[in-house]
Amino acid sequence: MTVPKARPESHKEKLHIHKAAEGVQLTVKGVVQGVGFRPFVYRLAKKYSFSGTVINCDEGVVIRLSPPLCRLANFLKELQDNAPPLATISSVSEQKIFDFFSDRFVILTSESSGTVSTIIPPDVACCADCLRELTDKQDRRYQYPFINCTNCGPRFSIVESIPYDRPATSMKVFPMCPDCQKEYNDPLDRRFHAQPNACWKCGPRLSWHDEKGREIQCQNPIAEAVGALKQGKIVAIRGLGGFHLAVDATNNEAVGKLRKRKLRQSKPLAVMVADIETASEFCVVLPEEAQLLSSRQRPIVLLAKKEQNDLSPHLAPGISHLGLILPYTPFHHLLFMEPQGPKALVMTSGNRSDEPICTSNAEALDKLTDLSDCFLLHNRDIVTRVDDSLVRFAQRKVRFMRRARGYVPEAVSLDCELPEVLACGAMQKNTFCFAKGNTAYLSQHIGDLNGVENFEFYEESIQHLKDVLEITPQVVSCDLHPDYLSTHYAEGLGLPLYRVQHHHAHAVAVMAEHGLHEETCAVILDGNGYGPDGTIWGGEILLAGLTSYKRLARLERLMQPGGDAAAKEPWRMALSVLLKAYGPSVLKKYGLAHSLTKIDAHKRATLIQMMEKNVNSPLTSSCGRLFDAVAALLDVCLVSDYEGQAAMELESLALGGVQGFSLENMVRAEHRLPVVFEHMQGEMVIRSVPLIRAIVDLLDQGCDRSSLSLAFHCWLISSIAAALRELGCRHNIKNVVLSGGCLQNVILLQGLTQKLEMEGFHVFSGEKVPVNDGGISLGQAVVAGMRELEKQSLAD
Ligand code: ZN
Ligand code: ZN
Numbered sequence: 040m041t042v043p044k045a046r047p048e049s050h051k052e053k054l055h056i057h058k059a060a061e062g063v064q065l066t067v068k069g070v071v072q073g074v075g076f077r078p079f080v081y082r083l084a085k086k087y088s089f090s091g092t093v094i095n096c097d098e099g100v101v102i103r104l105s106p107p108l109c110r111l112a113n114f115l116k117e118l119q120d121n122a123p124p125l126a127t128i129s130s131v132s133e134q135k136i137f138d139f140f141s142d143r144f145v146i147l148t149s150e151s152s153g154t155v156s157t158i159i160p161p162d163v164a165c166c167a168d169c170l171r172e173l174t175d176k177q178d179r180r181y182q183y184p185f186i187n188c189t190n191c192g193p194r195f196s197i198v199e200s201i202p203y204d205r206p207a208t209s210m211k212v213f214p215m216c217p218d219c220q221k222e223y224n225d226p227l228d229r230r231f232h233a234q235p236n237a238c239w240k241c242g243p244r245l246s247w248h249d250e251k252g253r254e255i256q257c258q259n260p261i262a263e264a265v266g267a268l269k270q271g272k273i274v275a276i277r278g279l280g281g282f283h284l285a286v287d288a289t290n291n292e293a294v295g296k297l298r299k300r301k302l303r304q305s306k307p308l309a310v311m312v313a314d315i316e317t318a319s320e321f322c323v324v325l326p327e328e329a330q331l332l333s334s335r336q337r338p339i340v341l342l343a344k345k346e347q348n349d350l351s352p353h354l355a356p357g358i359s360h361l362g363l364i365l366p367y368t369p370f371h372h373l374l375f376m377e378p379q380g381p382k383a384l385v386m387t388s389g390n391r392s393d394e395p396i397c398t399s400n401a402e403a404l405d406k407l408t409d410l411s412d413c414f415l416l417h418n419r420d421i422v423t424r425v426d427d428s429l430v431r432f433a434q435r436k437v438r439f440m441r442r443a444r445g446y447v448p449e450a451v452s453l454d455c456e457l458p459e460v461l462a463c464g465a466m467q468k469n470t471f472c473f474a475k476g477n478t479a480y481l482s483q484h485i486g487d488l489n490g491v492e493n494f495e496f497y498e499e500s501i502q503h504l505k506d507v508l509e510i511t512p513q514v515v516s517c518d519l520h521p522d523y524l525s526t527h528y529a530e531g532l533g534l535p536l537y538r539v540q541h542h543h544a545h546a547v548a549v550m551a552e553h554g555l556h557e558e559t560c561a562v563i564l565d566g567n568g569y570g571p572d573g574t575i576w577g578g579e580i581l582l583a584g585l586t587s588y589k590r591l592a593r594l595e596r597l598m599q600p601g602g603d604a605a606a607k608e609p610w611r612m613a614l615s616v617l618l619k620a621y622g623p624s625v626l627k628k629y630g631l632a633h634s635l636t637k638i639d640a641h642k643r644a645t646l647i648q649m650m651e652k653n654v655n656s657p658l659t660s661s662c663g664r665l666f667d668a669v670a671a672l673l674d675v676c677l678v679s680d681y682e683g684q685a686a687m688e689l690e691s692l693a694l695g696g697v698q699g700f701s702l703e704n705m706v707r708a709e710h711r712l713p714v715v716f717e718h719m720q721g722e723m724v725i726r727s728v729p730l731i732r733a734i735v736d737l738l739d740q741g742c743d744r745s746s747l748s749l750a751f752h753c754w755l756i757s758s759i760a761a762a763l764r765e766l767g768c769r770h771n772i773k774n775v776v777l778s779g780g781c782l783q784n785v786i787l788l789q790g791l792t793q794k795l796e797m798e799g800f801h802v803f804s805g806e807k808v809p810v811n812d813g814g815i816s817l818g819q820a821v822v823a824g825m826r827e828l829e830k831q832s833l834a835d
């Protein structure tokens with residue numbers, strides 16, 4: 040930087056110099072680091088012949104421009120309009136600066152200090168430019184399994200600290216070769232400051248290992264892996280955010296072997312296919328779904344299965360949908376490009392059941408040797424474990440079931456200003472959430488907190504995200520449930536603690552996402568949540584505000600014999616509803632449901648006795664348990680192998696019976712089962728006893744199960760809509776939020792949305808965060824933050 044030569048002094052000139060001496064400093068905040076923002080600014084400055092500097096700082100990207108600055112407004116417009124694909128600008132602030140001169144434009148190295156308001160970008164699927172080079176024989180990165188550039192590659196999964204620069208990532212152990220360094224230093228190159236930049240000469244490598252983990256020297260580990268997969272072997276593949284276990288998805292025996300070894304009888308397995316064309320062979324792929332499949336986030340997308348295909352029938356037994364995913368790392372692409380390569384690969388998470396996915400080679404060799412026949416490893420460390428995301432497209436929107444790779448740690452912007460909060464989340468499908476100001480950062484899917492390793496993953500992830508976001512929570516938030524491990528964790532932090540009822544959190548998560556501040560009717564259809572009255576909740580309509588709520592309606596309470604055991608064994612709930620509907624003598628005499636004869640008579644008798652004596656049979660108004668009861672009565676699922684199985688199979692049965700689900704067939708089905716209300720202690724109660732009696736009668740008459748399943752879904756939709764008609768009127772409310780795990784069910788989501796919209800309600804559900812327990816932490820954060828603000832304003 041140089042100071043321009045002194046100019047001749049005249050009155051006029053002086054004025055001119057004074058004006059020209061005003062430079063400008065622009066501070067750009069948002070996702071602006073590690074996304075090619077500085078080279079973009081460099082090119083833009085060149086275009087406008089501006090001189091000055093650009094630098095990554097803790098607060099974002101700072102641009103200093105020295106005078107003269109003609110057409111600055113145009114520059115600013117282009118800065119925002121043409122930003123690189125991965126950048127998200129949240130704000131640009133402008134400040135005059137004096138005594139700043141530069142004779143050219145330069146990119147300065149990063150500064151780090153103080154507070155952070157920049158965000159690490161999520162991991163990004165291999166881009167089209169890189170893919171072209173990957174297949175170009177002339178390119179120096181031809182078939183290089185770790186090819187990446189500023190627009191793609193690993194990010195969140197390799198970052199150790201901020202600011203996001205190579206020495207702060209797991210790429211620090213790979214010094215760049217002169218060619219890579221040249222690209223890295225060249226502001227006009229696509230790889231300028233691409234932190235994971237690498238090539239055959241200097242970057243990470245794949246290696247091939249036998250069942251004991253011994254390395255086998257070979258020319259091409261990918262060809263070896265493809266060979267093994269073709270022979271029906273299970274290959275443990277180290278990926279981007281963790282390990283996968285892969286088998287040929289067209290090989291029945293191999294899929295069976297994987298299920299047996301993983302002790303997973305029927306949990307749906309995700310399948311990777313080369314492209315949309317192959318995906319369309321196996322499933323119905325709508326244009327929006329194709330877009331999702333090939334998006335840079337590359338989630339697993341749940342798609343409707345086609346009847347005839349070459350895939351093993353054991354991939355998602357009893358379910359009308361299949362989770363498909365396209366390749367997202369360069370080596371996934373290479374697997375499918377191999378001659379004789381697989382058509383479809385099961386890619387299930389590489390873990391032992393109920394443990395987090397393995398990330399390090401040592402961990403995998405320790406834990407996955409019983410599960411896999413060989414290993415495809417690499418030597419780039421995974422700093423942060425992050426699973427594949429799982430979404431489905433429903434009611435014209437993306438719906439998250441698992442929000443992780445590709446999306447985390449993208450911020451969710453809020454319509455309110457919060458103090459710094461840590462929300463610890465629920466017990467299952469756990470995520471936690473940091474909030475600060477008008478942004479919330481939801482963690483990746485952590486999963487079930489039970490088990491030492493899962494809990495360690497939880498604690499480590501909280502610490503890591505806290506460090507990279509540099510948030511120091513002033514308050515914490517947790518579930519009302521006293522025994523959740525997340526509650527214990529929150530209690531141990533020694534900070535002001537706000538306990539949030541599970542379903543209030545479900546409601547506020549959706550309200551926060553859509554910027555709803557006013558009191559709203561919240562339809563919560565869920566598995567279970569701790570109720571303040573000592574019963575288990577999970578089927579309610581709440582009058583929900585951001586800091587408080589009141590229950591207006593609920594499903595009729597049923598006994599949940601055996602407590603948590605009932606959630607795993609739906610036949611228990613069937614017995615419970617029958618007992619309630621008919622009483623013990625009738626039940627014992629007639630049995631009443633054919634499906635239950637498959638359960639040992641002694642077991643049944645014991646359970647009836649248990650309920651009669653009211654032993655270990657808590658009361659529940661859970662919608663999930665009602666689904667369990669109906670699924671067992673219809674002989675869909677008596678004992679479940681994974682969480683939510685009964686409800687998913689019941690949904691599939693209903694979808695399979697008609698050509699998809701439509702409003703017309705809903706109207707036809709809804710009158711088959713009686714909707715009955717009762718008013719108790721100021722609450723509306725949706726009675727399930729008349730429903731159960733009607734189902735038993737229809738089963739007796741030989742009614743087919745799929746139309747009964749659809750009728751049940753429609754009964755629930757009608758009941759909720761009827762209740763809301765009355766409640767909406769009484770409380771003069773037009774906004775309705777739909778939340779809770781059962782609303783992952785497309786029939787319920789679609790049916791409720793359409794029916795309620797027809798009646799003039801504005802309906803909102805989760806689009807950026809899951810409606811299952813993965814969204815709980817966002818709701819907790821907002822409730823706690825708002826209550827803290829309320830408290831502070833009362834104290835003032
Ligand atoms: Zn790229
Ligand atoms: Zn290199």
Ligand code: FE
Nearest residue numbers: 565566780812
């Ligand atoms: Fe829940």
